[in-house]
Amino acid sequence: MTASVVICVYTEDRWSDILAAVDSVHAQSYAALETLLVVDHNPALLDRLTKEFDGEPDVKVLANAGPRGLSAGRNTGIAAARGDIIAFLDDDAVAERDWLHWFVDGYADPRVLAVGGHTEPIWASGRRPLWFPEEFDWVVGCSYKGLPRGKVRVRNVLGGNASFRRGAFDIAGGFATGIGRDGDKRPLGCEETELCIRITRARPDAVLLIDDRAVIHHRVPAGRERFAYFRTRTYAEGLSKALVARSVGADKGLETERAYSTRVLPAGAARGVRDFALGRAGGAGRAGAIVAGVLAAAGGYALGNWRARGAGATFTVAEIDAPTKEVGRTEAAA
Template sequence: MSGPDISVVICVYTEDRWEDILAAVSSVRAQAYRALETLLVVDHNEALLDRLTKEYKEAADVRVLANAGPRGLSAGRNTGIAASYGEVVAFLDDDAVAERDWLRYFAAGYADPRVMAVGGRTEPIWASGRRPDWFPAEFDWVVGCTYLGLPDGRVEVRNVLGGNASFRRTAFDFAGGFATGIGRDGDRLPLGCEETELCIRLTRARPDTVLLIDDRAVIHHRVPEPREHFRYFRTRTYAEGLSKALVARSVGAGKGLESERRYTTRVLPAGVARGLRDAVLARRGGAGRAGAI
């Protein structure tokens, strides 16, 4: 299949995710649409850097390198972008696995030269084996997954979601890289929104830009047990508010909060109504979901 060469960047930071990292790389190497290369960017962890270098020393299609910038996900991604050779750069979380046609659907989106980014759908793998009864699907973004309320199919969006996303290389020429003051830093307060800020900068720099989400480009993202509890839910939603404030300060509240207004005025009220209806019908977790929202 003809199409753009795609480099896949996986940012890693802890040996605690060793098996997850190996699974993520294996899922990329098994793609029907072959990646040009896989880059593992290690975030200031010498032991992990050495271990991964040894693990993949015989793999011509996998490169291991150190984050060349400050600690954090944004700088790691920027390191991967700078070191990669593909016409398109895709990003996969280190605790996720991609379905076999993931890159094929990404590549198809770039047939339109206006398309500068293509994202996909991220499904949760709950550590307990099932979604907590109280956890509303409208908040699956809390655990890095596609949430109820996003449009289905292949659609234009304001921004893609960073753990399952790709960008045309020229997008970074127009807009620069990921802002290092916004994204995550290991296990510290779980900030985010770095991809939102980048996408808004990109559409401002090139107004005819098209950004897509294709929900056929699927990855499966592990949700560890501590993230199934309300304590993490509360911490992550608070951190998201801080991140949105940083984005609004950077790009203005108009674009910076455009999608969030629809989410809070349409998606969340509908979620509360569903939860209350389920509670009236004695369905498990309905009141908890309404309360969480």
């Protein structure tokens, strides 16, 4: 099987990270057919990357052909990709040598339509902040405590370290452009959750996997090690979950979150309290952060739900189309 790797980029501030991400794809034990760099409405970065990779036939630099944001960038990459499998790598992450190998290995079963991996944080300060609970590592785009380990079936993969069989997009369409991130604006997410639920609804026999042998290392900048970002990101996650629940229904949209909030988080808070009682550093901070994160996410979800029920025109999931249709429509309009 052939694999295309899509890396969405938006800022020159991550220049060295972008080059490192591409280098990690070039170093794979299972060679990628191509690497697609999709630039999100940044002409200067587009020009610089085009010059950087001029003459490298396996690297293509593309402009996001849809609206600004990560989802449209991914859809642009999907539309241009030639591989049987389309893998996504964050622009500030590096993949281990066997990353693609383990992705491709997962598709031996024809029912498998998506395979995700395991993402480890690289903290700017050199170590995890003492107050930062592992249960909330999704806040910084990494795998979190509570995810199943090994090679297991899941409801959804995590977007920064994921792959999809090309046919999944033919079945369910592309990423919804009204949910995910838009550069450095409010850190929304969940676009991959919404897509994965649509895939399994369109194909009830579909299998989605996480294989924690497919490892990447994700850089966490200093600004994201602060509690202010933690609070903002958890609140934005609540808003995103409201959008997902509206799009695909609360039964599936919140299925995994119910187990996480009723089992994983209480256990994490209890460990923090226990560590505090035993005089271990950071215990009280971790317990407090878990409580604060739950409250912020709940507040975001409540607001999102209220907006969705009320003046929906200002808070809706954008129209979902197949990636090729979205790109074609945008080019025609231009």
